[in-house]
Each structure stands twice: as C-alpha cells, then as structure tokens.
Amino acid sequence: MIDAENISKRYGDFMALQGVSFHVGKGEVVGFLGPNGAGKTTTMRILTGFMPPTSGTAKIASHDVFFDSLEARRNIGYLPETVPLYTEMTVRGYLDYMAKLRGVKKRTEPVRSALEAAHLSDRADTVIGKLSKGYRQRVGLAQALVHDPEVLILDEPTIGLDPKQILEVRELIRELGKDHTVILSTHILPEVSQICSRVIIINEGRIVAEDTPEHLSLLVGGGERLHLEVAVPSAEIPALLVRVPHVLGVEPGRRRGTYEVECAPGMDCRVEIARQVVSHDWGLLEMRPLSASLEEIFLKLTTD
Amino acid sequence: MRNTFAIAGREIQFYFVSPIVYVVTAAFLSVMSIFFAWYISDPRGIVATMQYLFGPMNTLFLFMIPMFTMRLLAEEQRSGTIELLLSSPVRDWELVLGKYLGVIVLILVILGLTLYYPFIMSRFGNPDFGPIVSGYLGLFLLAAAIASLGLLASSVTQNQIVAVVLGLGLAIFFWISEAIADFVGMPLGSVFSAVSLSPYLPDFTVGIVDMRNVIFYLTFVAVSLFLAVRSVESRRWR
Numbered sequence: 321m322i323d324a325e326n327i328s329k330r331y332g333d334f335m336a337l338q339g340v341s342f343h344v345g346k347g348e349v350v351g352f353l354g355p356n357g358a359g360k361t362t363t364m365r366i367l368t369g370f371m372p373p374t375s376g377t378a379k380i381a382s383h384d385v386f387f388d389s390l391e392a393r394r395n396i397g398y399l400p401e402t403v404p405l406y407t408e409m410t411v412r413g414y415l416d417y418m419a420k421l422r423g424v425k426k427r428t429e430p431v432r433s434a435l436e437a438a439h440l441s442d443r444a445d446t447v448i449g450k451l452s453k454g455y456r457q458r459v460g461l462a463q464a465l466v467h468d469p470e471v472l473i474l475d476e477p478t479i480g481l482d483p484k485q486i487l488e489v490r491e492l493i494r495e496l497g498k499d500h501t502v503i504l505s506t507h508i509l510p511e512v513s514q515i516c517s518r519v520i521i522i523n524e525g526r527i528v529a530e531d532t533p534e535h536l537s538l539l540v541g542g543g544e545r546l547h548l549e550v551a552v553p554s555a556e557i558p559a560l561l562v563r564v565p566h567v568l569g570v571e572p573g574r575r576r577g578t579y580e581v582e583c584a585p586g587m588d589c590r591v592e593i594a595r596q597v598v599s600h601d602w603g604l605l606e607m608r609p610l611s612a613s614l615e616e617i618f619l620k621l622t623t624d
Numbered sequence: 625m626r627n628t629f630a631i632a633g634r635e636i637q638f639y640f641v642s643p644i645v646y647v648v649t650a651a652f653l654s655v656m657s658i659f660f661a662w663y664i665s666d667p668r669g670i671v672a673t674m675q676y677l678f679g680p681m682n683t684l685f686l687f688m689i690p691m692f693t694m695r696l697l698a699e700e701q702r703s704g705t706i707e708l709l710l711s712s713p714v715r716d717w718e719l720v721l722g723k724y725l726g727v728i729v730l731i732l733v734i735l736g737l738t739l740y741y742p743f744i745m746s747r748f749g750n751p752d753f754g755p756i757v758s759g760y761l762g763l764f765l766l767a768a769a770i771a772s773l774g775l776l777a778s779s780v781t782q783n784q785i786v787a788v789v790l791g792l793g794l795a796i797f798f799w800i801s802e803a804i805a806d807f808v809g810m811p812l813g814s815v816f817s818a819v820s821l822s823p824y825l826p827d828f829t830v831g832i833v834d835m836r837n838v839i840f841y842l843t844f845v846a847v848s849l850f851l852a853v854r855s856v857e858s859r860r861w862r
Contacts, residue, residue, distance in 0.1 A: 368711035371860045393713040400711075404704035406634075408641060420630040421712045463708070 321346045321471055321501040322367060327376035329362055329525075336362045337525045340376070344518075346470075349497035351516035352505035355622055359525045360505040361401055364475050367503070368398045381470050394423065397464030397500075401475040403457055407449035411440055411459055414448060415466050422467035430466050437496075438462035439488065454485040461492065472496060474504040478511060490515055509618060523622040545610040546581040546590065551603025553577040560600070564592045580610065627714045631722025632729065635696065639730050648691055649734055652684050660741050664748075672749030674742055678759045678829045681738065685767050686799060690791030692730055693774025694784045696723040697856065702782040710860060720853045724775055731767045735760060755831035762828025765841035769821055770795045772848035779855040795821075819844075 322344035329337040337359045344350045354360050365371045367378055369385045369392055378385045383392035406414055415434055419427045435441045438458040443451065448459060457480070464472055477493065478486045494515050496502060506512060512519050513533045521529040550557065557579065558570040566587040571580045583589040590607060597604040639645045659680050664670060697720075700706040709719055745751045770791075777791035778784075802820035805813040821844070824837040 365707070365711075370707055370711040390713045390715070393711060396711065398708065398711050400704065400707045402704040402707070404706075404708055406705060408638060409634075417630065417634055418708075418712075421627055421709070421714055423626075423713060 321348075321381055322503060323377075323379040323382075324363070324367070325377045327363070327366060327373045327378060329359075329366065329371075330374045335525055337366075337373070340522070340525070340527055342520050342527060342530060344501055344503055346501050347497070347499070348518060349493070349502040349504070349516050351512035351519045352503055352522065353507065353509070353512055353519055353618060354505070354522035355507060358522045358622075360522060361475055363522070364398070364400075364473050364503075364505060368396055368473055369393045370398075394467075395470045397467065397469040397472045399460045399464045399472075399474045399477055401479070403460040405448050405456060405459060408447065410445050410447055411435070411451075411462075412444040414459065415462055418463040419466045422469075424467050430468065434462040434466040437465055437492065439492075454481050457481055457485070457489065461489065465496070470501060472500050472502045472504075474502065476506055477504055478506070478508060486511075521618065521621055528621045529617070546583065546593065547573065547606070547608050547610050548579045548581055548593065548597070549573075549575075549606040550577050550579075550597055551605055552601070554602065557602060561593060561596060564589060564596055567593070577605070625718070627718040628722040628725060631714075631719060632725035635723060635726025636729050639692070639726065644691060645730065648688055649737070652688055652734065653737060655684060656681060656738060656741075660744075664745070672745045672751035674745070674751070674756045674759050675829045677741060678763055678825060681763055682766060682825055685763070685770060686795050687792065689727075689731070689767060689770045690774040690777065690788045690795060692727055693771055693778055693791055694788035695778065696727065696775055697778040697852070698781050698784045698787040701859070702784075706856075706859065710856075716856045717853045720775065720779070720849055720856060724772065724849060727771045727775070728768060731764065731771060735764060735767075752831070755829060758831050758833045759829040761833065762825050762837075765828075765838065766821060766825060769798075769841050769844045769848075772845040772852075773798065776848045776852045776855070779852040 322342075324340055324342050327337055327340040328335065340359070340363060352360050352363070362371075366373050367380065367385060369380075369389045372386050380392040381395040383389075383395070385392045406417075409417065412431060412435070415431045416427050419430055424430055432441075435444050438461050440455070440458055440462055443455060448456065451459065457477070461474075461477065464474065474493070478489050481489060490511060493502060493504065497515070504516070516533070518530070518532055520527060553576055558572065561567060561570045561579070561581060566584045566589050568582040568584055570582070573579050581589065581593060594604060594607060597607075656677070660677060663676060697706075700709060710716075742751060742753070742756050773794040774787070774791035777794060778787040781787050781790070798819060798821045800820075800822070801816040802823055805817040805820075807813075808816055821841075824834075824840070827834060827837065
C-alpha cells in the first residue's frame with residue numbers, strides 16, 4: 321500500500337532524508353520511530369503529496385505521489401503533527417467541509433460515523449475553538465477518517481494528550497488498523513510496541529532498523545536478561561553471582577536491592593541464580609526475564 | 625471545480641462571521657453615505673447621476689479590499705491548515721480560485737449594498753441607468769483587480785500584516801503608475817502607463833464600455849491569480 325523507494329530530501333545543504341526505502345502492506349499498522357529531527361515528518365509530508373522528494377519515488381496504493389498526486393491523495397487520510405484546524409467552524413461543519421474537499425458526495429453518513437469513531441458525537445456542534453486539546457486531536461483524527469481512505473498517515477497522534485485520552489486514541493488506532501493501512505510516527509516507545517506490528521526506526525535521515533518489535537528486541541538484546549530483586553542487598557552480590565555458570569554480567573539496578581543479570585544466549589541461569597540467592601540468605605523477592613526494551617533498542621540504534 | 629465552490633463557500637461563511645468585514649463595510653458605507661448626502665443636498669439641484677460617486681467609492685475600495693484579502697492565504701499558511709489543503713485531492717489553482725471567488729462574492733454584496741443610492745435618486749429624479757450600470761461594472765472590474773493583487777500578496781506570506789501592507793502597496797502602485805510614468809523616463813514609463821488601473825474608470829462612469837478596457841482588467845486578474853497559484857505551488861518545494 322505504501323511504497324517508498326530510495327527517497328532523499330535536501331534543503332539547501334542539509335540532507336533531511338537519504339535513501340529512505342520501506343514498504344507497508346495492506347492492513348498493517350507500522351510505527352515510524354525516531355528522535356526529533358530524524359526526518360519522520362518530512363517523510364510523512366512526502367508520502368502525503370504535500371512536498372516532493374528531491375529524488376526517489378513514493379507510491380500510495382500504487383499511485384505515484386508526484387506524478388499521480390491527485391489520485392494518491394484521494395487514498396490518504398493525514399493527521400499532521402500540528403493538528404491544524406479551522407477554529408471558527410463547528411466540528412460537524414469542519415468534517416463536512418473536509419469531506420467535501422475529498423470528493424465525498426453524500427456526506428451525512430460518513431461525517432456521522434467519523435464523529436462516532438472519534439468519540440465526538442456529543443461535541444459535534446461545538447465550535448472547534450472552544451474544545452480542549454484532547455478533543456481537537458480527535459477532530460484531527462476524525463478528518464483523516466471521514467472519507468474512509470485506504471491509508472492513514474498519522475504524525476504523532478497522541479502528542480499532548482493526557483493518559484486517558486492517549487489510551488482512547490491508541491485503542492482507536494488499533495481498531496482502525498483492522499481495515500485500514502496505518503503508518504504512525506512517534507517518539508513514544510510503548511505506543512509502538514502496543515499498537516504496531518512492525519517498527520521502522522529512522523535516525524538522521526536514514527532508516528537504521530526495520531522489523532517487528534520482538535525481533536528488534538532480540539537483535540539488540542544479545543542474550544537473556546533477568547531482573548532480580550533481593551531483600552538484603554549487599555555489595556558482594558554482583559561479584560558472587562557473576563561466578564554462576566553462564567552468567568555474563570551483573571549490574572545493580574536503579575532501586576536498591578535490584579540487579580540486572582545478563583545470561584549467555586540460549587542458557588537459562590534462573591535455577592542456579594535462585595539457588596545462590598536462597599543459599600546466601602539474600603531473600604529472593606523477584607526474578608523475571610527482561611527483553612531489551614524498545615527504549616534500549618532505540619537508543620542503541622540512534623546513538624552510535 | 626467542485627472544490628473551488630467548496631472553498632469559496634467556506635470563505636463566504638467566514639466573512640459573514642468576521643468582525644473586520646462588518647467594521648470595514650460599515651465604515652465604507654458611512655463615508656459613502658456622507659458623500660452621497662452631501663452630493664444630493666446641493667440646493668441648486670443636481671443632475672441625477674452616480675458619476676461623481678464612483679470616484680470616492682473607488683478610492684475607498686483601494687484601501688478596503690486588501691483588508692479583506694489579507695487573511696485568505698496568509699492565515700492558512702500561518703496556522704498550518706495549508707498542509708491539509710495541499711495534501712487533499714485539491715488542485716492548487718482550485719484553491720486560489722476558490723479563495724478569489726469568496727472575496728468576489730463579498731465585493732458583489734458590498735456593491736449591492738450601495739444600490740440604494742441610485743434607488744433614492746430614481747425616487748426624486750430621472751437618472752439614466754445606462755451609465756449607472758456601466759459605472760458599477762467598471763467599479764467591479766477595478767475591485768476585482770485589486771482583490772487579485774491582495775490575494776497575490778496574501779499568498780507570499782504567513783503574516784497578515786505583511787499581506788495587507790503589500791496588497792495595499794501593490795494596489796496603490798498600479799493606481800498611480802500612470803501618473804508617475806513621466807518621472808520614470810521613457811522605456812519604463814510606457815510600461816507603467818500601460819499597466820495602470822486608473823485611467824479607465826471615468827469612461828465607465830459615463831456609459832462607455834470599451835471592451836479593450838474590460839479585457840485589460842480581466843487579463844490583469846488572470847496574471848495576478850496565475851502568480852498566486854505559482855506562489856502556492858512553490859510552498860511545496862520549500
């Protein structure tokens with residue numbers, strides 16, 4: 321559905337994007353992850369036909385965004401990062417106008433269902449200028465849906481929302497993922513592992529990784545890691561635990577009494593570690609496996 | 625074309641709730657009414673003609689219209705809504721034309737509001753309607769030309785103040801360009817003289833509709849709008 325081939329974008333001397341290629345298949349929900357300034361918004365703007373790439377091609381539903389721009393745009397629902405809205409219009413009026421601009425002929429039903437999907441039905445006749453940020457974000461989401469596009473391109477859809485609203489929006493995106501193709505950009509990592517089936521990580525204009533969250537975790541995690549918590553912390557614990565067979569390293573954790581134990585790939589150190597903790601009377605409180613969090617993957621891939 | 629009407633419709637809707645539009649229109653009508661009253665209250669009696677009223681209306685339009693056009697594109701660019709417009713299946717020229725149509729409708733409404741002058745005249749006298757109609761035509765064409773300059777000005781900036789000042793500056797420039805043609809020396813002077821908006825109104829007000837003048841105004845509008853479309857398009861490349 322979304323095909324980006326070797327996209328580059330230059331602003332004067334600055335290369336915002338270099339050789340960006342990726343594909344998103346029908347029905348996928350893909351997360352586009354990267355630090356601020358990495359090129360996420362630039363990529364999205366190119367995909368939506370707002371700006372042309374310096375080189376390379378992008379296709380949405382097989383329509384080239386530059387040469388067949390109008391057709392490509394018909395298939396896209398876009399939520400820009402800034403969520404721009406016409407604050408003097410009512411929600412319903414705005415959605416109706418947006419639907420008109422996208423060629424929707426009979427608009428009452430699409431507008432009603434977009435309002436419902438975004439949980440805006442009770443605010444439909446409120447002037448947008450009077451809505452809170454969370455509601456405005458939902459209006460932005462609704463306008464991306466109102467013409468029932470194949471592809472949804474969402475730039476930071478949960479930014480600035482409170483935790484409850486974030487949950488609602490994520491749930492909505494998950495729902496939408498069932499019959500739309502979605503690409504969303506964010507730098508909120510838990511969001512990605514919760515909603516996306518695949519992650520593309522971009523840094524300084526280049527794609528540095530592309531895979532499922534689980535695979536990436538393995539890629540960067542290296543071995544198996546354990547989170548250990550004991551009741552009686554002691555300075556000698558790391559030194560003693562490291563001697564357990566197959567243990568590669570023991571690091572104290574953030575809280576007192578917690579440790580991170582790195583175990584050789586494929587080996588299960590848990591039984592032996594548990595035995596050590598109990599026999600030394602350190603008081604085993606908790607032991608659980610840790611996979612490399614997306615945070616670590618992200619930082620690792622974007623800071624070298 | 626449907627998009628053009630949709631966009632025009634939205635602008636018109638906005639003009640209806642815009643305080644600036646009401647204030648400026650009220651000021652315009654007030655000033656014109658004073659002129660009108662002063663004109664018809666000449667104790668010696670007057671010829672029932674609108675001829676001398678079109679001049680002041682003209683001058684006031686020069687200042688008013690850039691105020692109506694200043695936000696047309698500048699505000700979209702400032703607030704970021706242009707991003708949604710340009711990523712919708714709307715052609716750039718449909719956008720510009722739609723905005724232009726919106727302000728044209730506003731101009732027609734304001735002109736319509738001045739129709740009570742000839743109406744009052746017809747109650748007390750016997751005005752010749754030919755020149756009145758052609759006078760309104762000339763005024764409308766002039767207003768359309770100023771509006772196209774205002775839209776062009778709005779398309780090159782995000783700042784409404786810049787848009788209004790630039791629009792006003794352009795309008796005044798094309799208004800006085802004939803007068804300053806002499807100062808500028810020959811080759812340039814004839815260009816200045818040719819593009820001037822001002823020389824034609826007097827003819828319209830006395831009933832002369834010279835098609836060459838009509839075509840001049842229409843061409844003027846077409847060129848300005850063309851440049852405005854290019855300006856919008858160039859946003860995509862920046």
